[in-house]
Amino acid sequence: MREDLLRVVIIESQVLFAKALAGIFAEDGDFAVIADFRTPDEAGLAAAKPQIVVIDLDGQPTDVAATLGACATGAPQARVCVLSMHLSSEMMQRCLNNGAEAYIVKDISPGDLVRAIKTVAGGQSYVDPRVAGGLLRRRSLNAGKPDIMELSAREAEVLKLIAEGLANKQISARLHLSEKTVKNHVSRIFSKLNISARTQAAVHAIRAGIV
Amino acid sequence: MQQNAAGPALIVERHPFLESFLRHELQRAGHDVVVSRSASAATLTSVCPATIVIGLSGSGRRPLEAIRRARRERADAHILAIVDRDDPAWKALALAMGANVVLGPADGRATLMKAIQIGSAPRQENLLLRRTS
Numbered sequence: 001m002r003e004d005l006l007r008v009v010i011i012e013s014q015v016l017f018a019k020a021l022a023g024i025f026a027e028d029g030d031f032a033v034i035a036d037f038r039t040p041d042e043a044g045l046a047a048a049k050p051q052i053v054v055i056d057l058d059g060q061p062t063d064v065a066a067t068l069g070a071c072a073t074g075a076p077q078a079r080v081c082v083l084s085m086h087l088s089s090e091m092m093q094r095c096l097n098n099g100a101e102a103y104i105v106k107d108i109s110p111g112d113l114v115r116a117i118k119t120v121a122g123g124q125s126y127v128d129p130r131v132a133g134g135l136l137r138r139r140s141l142n143a144g145k146p147d148i149m150e151l152s153a154r155e156a157e158v159l160k161l162i163a164e165g166l167a168n169k170q171i172s173a174r175l176h177l178s179e180k181t182v183k184n185h186v187s188r189i190f191s192k193l194n195i196s197a198r199t200q201a202a203v204h205a206i207r208a209g210i211v
Numbered sequence: 212m213q214q215n216a217a218g219p220a221l222i223v224e225r226h227p228f229l230e231s232f233l234r235h236e237l238q239r240a241g242h243d244v245v246v247s248r249s250a251s252a253a254t255l256t257s258v259c260p261a262t263i264v265i266g267l268s269g270s271g272r273r274p275l276e277a278i279r280r281a282r283r284e285r286a287d288a289h290i291l292a293i294v295d296r297d298d299p300a301w302k303a304l305a306l307a308m309g310a311n312v313v314l315g316p317a318d319g320r321a322t323l324m325k326a327i328q329i330g331s332a333p334r335q336e337n338l339l340l341r342r343t344s
Contacts, residue, residue, distance in 0.1 A: 016320070020228050110231050
């Protein structure tokens with residue numbers, strides 16, 4: 001295999017989609033598809049040592065945080081490009097918060113897909129321009145106020161439980177996490193929302209409609 | 212223009228990279244391929260496809276309606292549905308709506324090719340019968 005080829009792993013629950021993606025990369029000539037998995041296989045990713053992971057989130061059995069977390073554990077060196085059918089700035093934000101470098105909506109043309117992946121391989125990020133527009137509009141409407149969508153899925157979960165009045169110890173039992181991990185989540189939530197008290201966190205959660 | 216032996220095939224698929232793959236595979240099987248974003252009555256009438264490949268994604272009954280419409284307009288067509296979930300009930304619905312073959316997420320290229328060939332075979336046989344009668 002040529003050493004200058006970009007080592008890609010495809011994670012795709014639909015086998016035909018995986019074959020289609022592999023075909024597009026093969027046709028371009030700058031990629032080597034090292035492996036494809038139907039779900040993030042941490043051991044397989046570790047063995048493949050990809051530079052790029054292309055993962056289709058649709059059809060994955062776990063939530064965004066768990067799915068992208070498994071990619072990061074298996075291939076910490078790789079840049080992760082998410083494919084999704086959702087033209088949603090919330091979903092995009094969630095993916096970026098959980099380590100993705102690209103958010104690509106699946107109605108993209110093969111040529112644009114290749115260009116997007118090369119952009120990411122070159123060290124930049126890529127998001128579908130239609131979704132990025134939605135995010136910018138929302139940020140503009142928020143006028144610089146902290147945005148609850150900047151929280152990761154796990155942080156949002158912790159925030160919901162704070163708003164329900166649970167103490168850290170109860171949250172740790174509910175989510176099967178150590179109390180220290182919960183404390184870390186709470187600190188990050190406070191920092192991202194620019195607040196200093198649990199009651200303020202609850203207010204944010206209620207305003208955002210997550211409780 | 213010389214027509215391919217397997218006859219026209221219509222692809223109804225909204226993901227361009229899967230559509231490109233399907234087009235390539237159908238052309239390899241000898242089909243003239245037309246791609247459309249919807250299985251509208253006008254498209255079905257103008258293309259007269261012998262084989263129709265419909266990608267079903269999303270929820271609700273709307274994706275399944277495309278199969279029903281295709282079957283209504285093209286009673287003798289070979290309809291191949293590609294579904295994005297491992298759900299026997301969803302596959303059964305696709306068959307009930309008129310699909311001849313339903314491919315699930317675990318089905319790969321070999322199964323796709325077999326499904327395409329199954330669709331082509333009876334028509335070739337019918338053509339031979341007509342020529343000899």
